[in-house]
Amino acid sequence: MLATYIQTRTSNPVLVRIIAIIGFAALTAIGAKISINLQPVPITLQVLAVLLAGLTLGAKDGAASQIAYVGAITAGLPLDQGGLGTAVWTKPSAGYLLGFIVGAFVAGYLAEKGMGQNRILRFIAGLAGVVVIYLVGTAWLTYGFLGGDWAKGWQFGIAPFILVDVAKAVIASGIAEGLRLWLSRASGGQA
Numbered sequence: 001m002l003a004t005y006i007q008t009r010t011s012n013p014v015l016v017r018i019i020a021i022i023g024f025a026a027l028t029a030i031g032a033k034i035s036i037n038l039q040p041v042p043i044t045l046q047v048l049a050v051l052l053a054g055l056t057l058g059a060k061d062g063a064a065s066q067i068a069y070v071g072a073i074t075a076g077l078p079l080d081q082g083g084l085g086t087a088v089w090t091k092p093s094a095g096y097l098l099g100f101i102v103g104a105f106v107a108g109y110l111a112e113k114g115m116g117q118n119r120i121l122r123f124i125a126g127l128a129g130v131v132v133i134y135l136v137g138t139a140w141l142t143y144g145f146l147g148g149d150w151a152k153g154w155q156f157g158i159a160p161f162i163l164v165d166v167a168k169a170v171i172a173s174g175i176a177e178g179l180r181l182w183l184s185r186a187s188g189g190q191a
Contacts, residue, residue: 016187017061024053024065025072028100029079040092040145041157042081047133048168050100051126054107055116055176056183062104070097092156095140099133106132111176119173126169134158 031045054062069079076085080097088094107129115121134157142153 013187013189016183017057020057020183021061021065021068024049024057024062025068027052028066028069029072032079032081035081038160039156041096041137041141041161042093043161043164044081045168046081046096046100047103047130047161047165048172050104050133051107051129051169051172052176052179054104054109054129055111055122055126055172056179057104057108058112059105059108062108063101066101066104070101073097092141092145093137095144096133096137098140099136102136103129103133116177116180119177122173122176123169126172127166130165130169134161 028046028049031047031049034045036043050062050066053065056062057065073080073085073088078085080088081093082088082091084091088097107125110116110125110128111122115125138150138153138157141157142148142150146152146156
């Protein structure tokens with residue numbers, strides 16, 4: 001219904017792209033509020049939103065959605081899991097926010113380069129996005145808060161999240177193609 005409304009109001013694909021970027025930034029913010037408060041890094045639905053952004057919008061727009069999300073937090077909006085706004089940059093989990101940008105880009109890039117052709121390849125692209133999020137986020141956690149101890153980084157920054165994030169990659173890989181086609185139609189494309 002929204003796609004039909006947008007399509008009848010405009011055939012401007014740039015407007016649809018902007019709305020999609022903002023929409024995925026908002027979805028990431030909503031995902032931040034659905035959480036299990038582990039310490040030092042909570043489990044949230046943000047990774048699902050990040051993977052969907054990359055797999056649906058592609059590398060540039062997927063990353064742009066996460067830049068918009070992280071930029072809003074940096075500007076002081078309390079859109080992070082703890083509602084801290086700018087103060088989130090002093091927390092152990094802040095590196096994962098940066099990882100969201102790179103993770104969306106990597107998942108989107110791989111999808112654009114042929115890994116978006118079916119659900120299994122999208123799942124692998126999504127897993128690659130998760131790995132990048134882990135690398136960036138765990139590096140921040142390990143060097144900033146755990147004295148460079150990568151064993152503790154694994155223990156607190158990766159191990160508790162693996163099964164949950166694999167499930168998020170499965171969900172994202174199943175939904176992304178339908179969302180991509182829907183957005184293509186909304187922008188006046190042939191899908």
